[in-house]
Amino acid sequence: MADALTLAPSCLRFMGQLRHPEVFRFCAIPQVMAVASLDKVANNADLFTGVVKIRKGQALKLMAGCGTMQVLAVCCVRCCRCTAWVRAVRS
Secondary structure, three states: HHHHOOOOOHHHHHHOOOOOOHHHHHHHHHHHHHOOOOOOHOHHHHHHHHHHHOOOOHHHHHHHOOOOOOHHHHHHHHHHHHHHHHHHHHO
């Protein structure tokens, strides 16, 4: 998880440079889903006892709304929250 979080800032910088809406959306959907998954896994004890998944409704909502940088900004906030948690655990 920590390795994935270190790559998030460069990924978001790349996404900010995309100008064509279809290309942006094509790239944004997997990134939004990945960050949502990391957010779900972070500090979740169920990870060791069962399956931890994003609900279908949440996934559809994320995919439907990921056409703008605003959604990526929300994901960035989630990523920062996960990064703070990982740093706190490592300390």
